[in-house]
Amino acid sequence: MTTVAPFTEESRVAVFPFSRQDGGEEEVVVGRPEAGVFLALPRDAVEVLDDLAAGRTVAEARDLYHQRHGETPDLAEFLELLAEKGFVRPRDDEPGAAETGFLPQVPVRKYHFENLPEGVARFFFGRAALCVYALVIASGLWVALRHPSLVPGRGSLYFERFRTPKILTVIGFSFVTLFFHEMSHLLAARATGVKSRLGISHRLWMLVAETDLTGLWAVAKRRRYLPLLAGPLTDLATSSAILLCLEAQSRGWIGLPPLAVELLRAVFFAYVLQLVWQLFFFLRTDLYYVIATWFDCKNLLGDTETFLKNRLARIVPSIQTVDQSYIPASERRMIRVYAVVWLLGRAVALFLLFSVTLPLTFTYLTNIVKALSGGWQADTVAFLDALTMMILSTALFAVGMGLWMRSLIRQWKPRALAKQIPS
Secondary structure, three states, rough: OOOOOOOOOOEEEEEEEEEEEOOOOOOEEEEEOOOOOOEEEEEHHHHHHHHHHHHOOOOHHHHHHHHHHHOOOOOHHHHHHHHHHEEEEEEEOOOOOHHOOOOOOOOOOOOOOOOOHHHHHHOOHHHHHHHHHHHHHHHHHHHHHHOOHOOOOOHHHHHOOOOOHHHHHHHHHHHHHHHHHHHHHHHHHOOOOOOOOOEEEEOOOOEEEEEEEEHHHHHHHHHOOOHHHHHHHHHHHHHHHHHHOOOHHHHHOOOOOOHHHHHHHHHHHHHHHHHOOOOOOOOOOOHHHHHHHHOOOOHHHHHHHHHHHHOOOOOOOOOOOOOOOOOOHHHHHHHHHHHHHHHHHHHHHHHHHHHHHHHHHHHHHHHHHHHHHHHHOHHHHHHHHHHHHHHHHHHHHHHHHHHHHHHHHHOOOOOOOOOOOOO
8 A cells, every 4th residue: 555755844855757738727637648647637737736836835836826826825634645646756865765765757648559660550540541431321311211111110130030149249339349349449539649448337237338538538628529529420431431331232232141230230239229328427328428529528427426416415415515616617617518418318318228228128038038938848949049149148137236326335525626538
């Protein structure tokens, strides 16, 4: 465990090199990209950090702050936080610095595909590639508008016979498409010079893959949008390509086996659900991060949920309110607007739950129960099919639920002096 060294009035502080980007009207985002740590600091706090980096003592930095702003800050907690996050440490020549037990370096983060050249990444997300993606997406939209009967509906995810092998095939395709989605984020980020990580997480009780794009805070805001939108862009292009294949099949330009058509229709609708998922603004989806970036909000979702709880506390006195006065005024205005978007996202989720998920689940459960009730002797293939599907579904649900329950016991403690930006 790291022990933070005390900083006295006469201490000189070693400041590690850090990136800085404008974080809005009142804040600057400082970071150590190699460690994946970023903080949102008030602009006057960054002035103090620069003064310390210039070799001034803690007392001298405090005096300069007083001259500029007419106030005398308490730097103890501020320096403690910066030391904990690996931005500062006592200078090696400070008396007793070696005996403090302070670890001068935060662990360097390991990133995936670190050796991937930026040129290769720009090949997939350069102007030429983006033009190709746009052309495919436009063609897919044209087919959908001209021939809406070709667009698969929710029924494409239901299989009458041999459910398990077909569903496993669709799940296999989904894993591949999910990898392409997350790899697109990584490639687009790499094209901007930012390294990232792939991982497995969850949204509520559902397992998801995700790419950690925290390093985007180290680049200008205008360069963050493509990496954030790269996943949905790939989904749109791929689903459009599937629709073009179905169009070519219907016109007799290509010949696809019935099983291939059935699976393509199922994968297409899975893509549709994945794209609609982006509208779940009560979760940290790709579109959520685009909105948060556009309005310079560091923790828009968490702050919005706190805002809604504070509003609910007016009706339910037992709910404890949280002070949000430390949040910049521009972000507080956006939080009020996003609260409405958050509620609309919940409405979209409920609509999909009752219009797609529950009916499809009920249909499958009915047929599974029917097959299991018939017994092994009645239809061996149907019985094994139903049993395998039940075990598979339960296992995936159990893993996702376990991750969700574990996350519920974690508590987030906000800091007023500086906010750590979530991944």
